[in-house]
Amino acid sequence: MTETRSHAGARLFGDHFLLSLDADERALVERLRALCRESIGPQAAEVARADVFAWDTFRLLAREGIVGTAFPKAFGGSDARQALRIRIIEELGRVCSTSASLITGTDLSSRAIVAGASETLQRELLPDLCSGELQAAFALTEPGAGSDVRGLQTTLRRTDTGYVVDGRKKFITRAGTADWFVVVGRAHDEPSNFIAVLVSRDAPGLQVSPTVGKLGWFGVPIASLRFEGVAVPASHRLGAEGEGFSLAQDALLRARIGHAAMALGRAIGAVEIATTYACDRQSFGKPLGSHQGVQWMLADMVTRIEASRALLALTADKYDRGDADVATFASMAKLQATDLCMQVVTDALQLTGGRGYLQDFPLERFFRDAKLNQIGEGASEVHKTVIGRDLVRRAREAERNPCLRDGSLVDY
Ligand SMILES: Cc1cc2nc3c(=O)[nH]c(=O)nc-3n(C[C@H](O)[C@H](O)[C@H](O)COP(=O)(O)OP(=O)(O)OC[C@H]3O[C@@H](n4cnc5c(N)ncnc54)[C@H](O)[C@@H]3O)c2cc1C
Missing domain, CATH: 2.40.110.10 (Butyryl-CoA Dehydrogenase, subunit A, domain 2)
Incomplete structure (x- = not known):
């Protein structure tokens, strides 16, 4: 007999990152979790079936102040730290890419207005962009x-x-x-x-x-x-x-951090689903999850996801502090999280066998959605170029490894 597990309560992935949030920020995440459990998660498949703009979800997220996290307080927003925004986007990505992209997309599309519009234009537009009246x-x-x-x-x-x-x-x-x-x-x-x-x-x-x-x-x-x-x-x-290009880069920087969070949320969701299946499914006389090969696959997924979450949390802190190297870290976080998500979703689908391939099963949607994170806001290869170029530039100035003799390495 299959045991039914709870939808609320302790998560498979720990809440360690919530410890860096203050009480108000944690309360917002808790409220969002309830929404994800009650409506956003259960309705995600339906929302994704039609390729029309998800107005109901957008308005819900605006009413709940989630859209407003991207806007200054003076215009009705909460100007949330990236440390909070990555938690919000990860929660949404865990169940519904559409909802997560409504938040990253708001940042992308409104950031240049927040950062570059005249005061008059800001007063005219930002309150309505923040409430979801305008887009x-x-x-x-x-x-x-x-x-x-x-x-x-x-x-x-x-x-x-x-x-x-x-x-x-x-x-x-x-x-x-x-x-x-x-x-x-x-x-x-x-x-x-x-x-x-x-x-x-x-x-x-x-x-x-x-x-x-x-x-x-x-x-x-x-x-x-x-x-x-x-x-x-x-x-x-x-x-x-x-300043047109730097305004675009500023918007893309925030959106890249958002893409990384969405990808990690989806990867977390995929592992949750695959693990549940591994517990429910019997194979060769024992639960699927008792086979060592399956446990190793799951272990790789969970370990790499937690490492990526740590890199992303570091990147968000860098953003919130205004560190000069945040763009390179955002490239690393996005590259790592989005490539990992594609791999994790692929492996999770493999672990759930034929069911994973069904439209009725969420992993089919996760699989299709995962691909875009590797392409949008800079393809993975472009981020590798950014990271590599920065490394080589810094290597010319950086402290030399003490194992090396003085002089050019060509002279060894
Ligand atoms: C669903 C969706 C939504 C989008 N939303 C928006 C939006 O709202 N606003 C907006 O402005 N844009 C948007 N985009 C565009 C998106 O940002 C671009 O698709 C992305 O930047 C890649 O550009 P491209 O598609 O022209 O690929 P190309 O530039 O043609 O690149 C193709 C591929 O070549 C490889 N490549 C490229 N350059 C290099 C290199 N230097 N070294 C090695 N490999 C390389 C990469 O693998 C890349 O994926 C969206 C795209 C999609 C698909």
Whole structure:
């Protein structure tokens, strides 16, 4: 007879990281856990079945103050530390990638407004973006510029009143529902001058394509944008001219930390599911989980997940302290967490056999969703390049290993 286990109570993965949160932050995580148990988790499969924007979940997360964690207190948010945000996103990722990406996507799309909009524009938009009344989308990627985003071709031509935008953007999350688009382009007459502007959905000359079908991450549809002579007032520029790229990098940094947290949450969920199956399933006369080969697989998963969580927690602390090397750590955390998640979800699906392959079983969804974390906000290979380049640069200045003789190693 199969024993039914509790849905609440002690977790398979420890709560050690919650100890670094204060009482209010822990209370928010507990409230979110209850929501995940009661509605977000049980409804995740249904939300993912339709590729329409998950308004109900978004509004729920806005009402509960989860969306607001990305916004300053002055505009109704709670300006949460990354130490808390990674816990929130991990909780959501454990059950529902759609919900987790609603939070990372809010950061991505609103961050340049928080960091670069004029006070007037902030007062006009941020309270409604924070409450979920309004939505923004982040339009950086282009048909000819993805990983190599400095190759973007969208231009901004200066006029007496502002700019005229021409160009195309691709893979834009929330394009179908956003009220505002954060658009990064380059000055028409000065290609090295990157400029970010905020474009209204209703702006004449802006066309939004129909939703583009994809493998997973349902509930957060994507589409393409075409800008043909779109006039933008100077008051809608974000930051100064020349700051467009750094504003985009600032948004991507937070989103990368979010991707890592979402991937680890999903990996945790996959291990929970695989372990439950290993306890329930009999194979060759004993529980599946009693076979040493299965235990070793699970041991590898859980050990590497905990190591990745520690790296991510360190990265979040670095962000909250404003450490100069946070971008490299965010690349390491994202690379490690997202590649690990793909591996863990694949192994968990293998451990659950034919059931893992069924649409009715959550791992099929986890498997499809895992892939995007390795591609979005910088593909794994791009992060390896960032990390390796930084290492080689620092090696020239770093303390030499004391086992070495003086002089060039070429002279050994
Ligand atoms: C579902 C989804 C949602 C998205 N949402 C948004 C959004 O809201 N806003 C936005 O602006 N963009 C968005 N994107 C775009 C996303 O950020 C890009 O897809 C991503 O940056 C990769 O760019 P690319 O697809 O053009 O791949 P390419 O640049 O064509 O790269 C293809 C592959 O080549 C490899 N590669 C690339 N460069 C190197 C290198 N230097 N060394 C080694 N290997 C390399 C990598 O494996 C990479 O995956 C979204 C994409 C998807 C699929």
